[in-house]
Amino acid sequence: MNARTLSSLLGLILAAFISHAVEPLRLAPQRSSPFDLEITGLASSDTTNGFVTRAQLLTLPLVTATNHLDPALKTSAIYRGIPLAQLAQFLPVIPDSDVVFAVCTDGYSAHFTRDYLEAFSPLLILEINGQGPEAWGRSLASGVDLAPFYIQSAAFTPRPDRTVAGLQEGLIYPYAVARIHFTTATRTLDLLAPPPDAPDLARDGFTLARRDCLSCHGHRDFGGMQSNRPWLLLRTWASNTNYFRRYVVKPKSVQPASRMPGFTHYNDEALDALQAYFKSWKPGK
Numbered sequence: 001m002n003a004r005t006l007s008s009l010l011g012l013i014l015a016a017f018i019s020h021a022v023e024p025l026r027l028a029p030q031r032s033s034p035f036d037l038e039i040t041g042l043a044s045s046d047t048t049n050g051f052v053t054r055a056q057l058l059t060l061p062l063v064t065a066t067n068h069l070d071p072a073l074k075t076s077a078i079y080r081g082i083p084l085a086q087l088a089q090f091l092p093v094i095p096d097s098d099v100v101f102a103v104c105t106d107g108y109s110a111h112f113t114r115d116y117l118e119a120f121s122p123l124l125i126l127e128i129n130g131q132g133p134e135a136w137g138r139s140l141a142s143g144v145d146l147a148p149f150y151i152q153s154a155a156f157t158p159r160p161d162r163t164v165a166g167l168q169e170g171l172i173y174p175y176a177v178a179r180i181h182f183t184t185a186t187r188t189l190d191l192l193a194p195p196p197d198a199p200d201l202a203r204d205g206f207t208l209a210r211r212d213c214l215s216c217h218g219h220r221d222f223g224g225m226q227s228n229r230p231w232l233l234l235r236t237w238a239s240n241t242n243y244f245r246r247y248v249v250k251p252k253s254v255q256p257a258s259r260m261p262g263f264t265h266y267n268d269e270a271l272d273a274l275q276a277y278f279k280s281w282k283p284g285k
């Protein structure tokens with residue numbers, strides 16, 4: 001046996017040992033506190049969801065990271081939490097998850113793809129500056145409570161190759177997170193992809209729509225439910241050029257009572273891309 005085979009054999013033994021050593025946390029069938037975390041995307045088909053307590057999460061291998069400027073708190077913050085990329089290994093969830101949705105108490109739902117998790121190591125935060133969620137207060141940007149769970153990266157620089165229609169990728173930092181859903185791109189994001197023969201413009205539009213719209217405009221059982229206007233409806237609105245473009249940039253100019261935040265930084269190219277995408281998308285079976 002040469003050195004290479006020996007080392008890969010040792011690697012396999014080590015991997016088997018580690019996967020054995022990790023006992024998944026046991027989920028409770030019911031919520032026992034508003035500070036429990038609901039988990040969906042379970043490996044077992046007997047139940048659809050379960051709950052973990054903060055005390056259970058505090059037993060996991062936690063990391064500490066300092067953010068020099070937290071965008072919700074508008075000051076520096078020391079986080080203690082579990083890297084979101086590692087959470088699945090401690091839970092009885094599907095083994096092949098490559099997309100994680102964080103669902104908030106108000107129906108907002110952010111999602112993290114594997115490449116984002118690897119690039120920015122967001123933490124499921126359990127303590128900020130040594131304090132639990134009762135002490136976190138509200139986001140200074142939106143006025144919404146950060147509790148029960150807050151997901152944030154300590155450092156973020158947009159990746160140059162993710163810029164689309166002149167728009168950089170944004171930091172993803174949901175708060176008021178009450179549920180984490182482990183799923184796969186095949187079961188979610190791929191269902192929203194434009195057809196294979198769609199032009200590049202529509203592909204760019206898909207990137208923007210996935211990044212900027214899905215958190216409030218969901219499809220089937222994933223994405224945000226806050227707007228009560230599903231993905232399919234956006235597709236319909238995209239054919240109404242004037243309404244759609246004005247609504248995206250300045251919703252209140254179309255519906256004075258609209259609760260949607262305006263995408264005032266969207267340029268013509270971004271709007272062209274978004275429209276091209278929604279027009280090209282065909283809902284599958």
Ligand code: HEC
Nearest residue numbers: 212213215216226227229237244247248257258259260261
């Ligand atoms: C933070 C949540 C949020 C995000 C993000 C968001 N929307 Fe909305 N959107 C809403 C809400 C809420 C409404 C319903 C307006 C209301 O009555 O308050 C809405 C309504 C709309 C409507 C009008 C639908 C109608 O029935 O008249 C369009 C079109 C729309 N959104 C497009 C988009 C697009 C395109 C994006 C991404 C670029 C986007 N929205 C991102 C919350 C959001």
